[in-house]
Amino acid sequence: MSQVLHTPPPTQAPADDDLAALAARHGLSVSGARPSLPEYVRQLWARRHFITAFATAKLTAQYSQAKLGQVWQVMTPLLNAAVYYFIFGVLLGTKHNVPDYVPFLVTGVFIWTFTQSSIMAGTRAISGNLGLVRALHFPRAALPISFALQQLQQLLFSMAALVVILLCFGVPVTASWVLAVPALVLQFTFNAGVSMVVARMGARTPDIAQLMPFVLRTWMYVSGVMWSIGKITKTDHLPHLVTVLLQVNPAAVYIDLMRFALIDSFHAHQLPPHVWLAAAGWALLAGAGGFTYFWKAEETYGRG
Numbered sequence: 001m002s003q004v005l006h007t008p009p010p011t012q013a014p015a016d017d018d019l020a021a022l023a024a025r026h027g028l029s030v031s032g033a034r035p036s037l038p039e040y041v042r043q044l045w046a047r048r049h050f051i052t053a054f055a056t057a058k059l060t061a062q063y064s065q066a067k068l069g070q071v072w073q074v075m076t077p078l079l080n081a082a083v084y085y086f087i088f089g090v091l092l093g094t095k096h097n098v099p100d101y102v103p104f105l106v107t108g109v110f111i112w113t114f115t116q117s118s119i120m121a122g123t124r125a126i127s128g129n130l131g132l133v134r135a136l137h138f139p140r141a142a143l144p145i146s147f148a149l150q151q152l153q154q155l156l157f158s159m160a161a162l163v164v165i166l167l168c169f170g171v172p173v174t175a176s177w178v179l180a181v182p183a184l185v186l187q188f189t190f191n192a193g194v195s196m197v198v199a200r201m202g203a204r205t206p207d208i209a210q211l212m213p214f215v216l217r218t219w220m221y222v223s224g225v226m227w228s229i230g231k232i233t234k235t236d237h238l239p240h241l242v243t244v245l246l247q248v249n250p251a252a253v254y255i256d257l258m259r260f261a262l263i264d265s266f267h268a269h270q271l272p273p274h275v276w277l278a279a280a281g282w283a284l285l286a287g288a289g290g291f292t293y294f295w296k297a298e299e300t301y302g303r304g
Helices: 016-025 037-046 047-062 069-091 101-123 127-135 141-167 175-202 208-219 229-235 241-249 250-262 275-295
Strands: none
Touching: 037 047, 037 275, 047 141, 069 101, 069 141, 101 141, 101 175, 101 208, 101 250, 127 141, 141 175, 175 208, 175 250, 175 275, 229 241, 241 250, 250 275
16 A cells, blocks of 8 residues: 655744734734834933933033033133134124124024034934944933033033123123023024934934034024124125025024023114014924924834
8 A cells, every 4th residue: 555645734924914913912012113202202201301311411521531621611612703703703894883793793603503513413313322222212312302402501501601701891781681591492492303303314324424514514604693694684685585594594593582682782673573483483393393203213213
């Protein structure tokens, strides 16, 4: 008699839907899956103490290797202001017809540096902290926000020097100085939102960090840091579209708000139309839009 060998039929792998149902039945979830937006906000708020502690630690360590230490937090924008004063104020003559030009310039440099440093730090928020991202589970938005908070802390530390400069050049303390608080809150929201946008871009394409200095330098030159946008737009007969773009430039908006708050010779008529509405609009657009844009790629950070 001949023996017939019966080969068992090949087993089929369970379908993806079956695996998903099995995992759900036993309370399992995908590792590193993106939470819902409300849950993401809740997780981020729960780690607010980590964000502030991380920002403070980074600020402390930033100049730990320098002999002058934290003094460079003040010296860096002051040295930049001195260079800009010589080139733009003296050589190019932009100080003419601008009352209190030194307070005008120094305020612009300090406020611009806040935005510039926040965005530059944001480009490396993920790519420069891959060890932390891969080792610990936390909302990744904590990193760009903490870097923006670090730059805010640095600005507040430097504001002491700014106040001294204002007083030395005869700028009086007025009630309008209180307006600096909401202006800084709106600028911080804007900076944090843009930082989250460039953090996501930098996580995918690290070369963004090399390109960003050129973008920021161009942005600085059109933001009225060293010159008065109001004077230029009124005397140079620029096309209407160019005038509008200069006036609604978010960096220029926040710089002008701080000048209006701190410098008594900078009057309301020098502000662009609806300046507080523009400042709040930019903060809302960048803050909410940047946060949502960053959240949508949450599960990709630290992978690949």
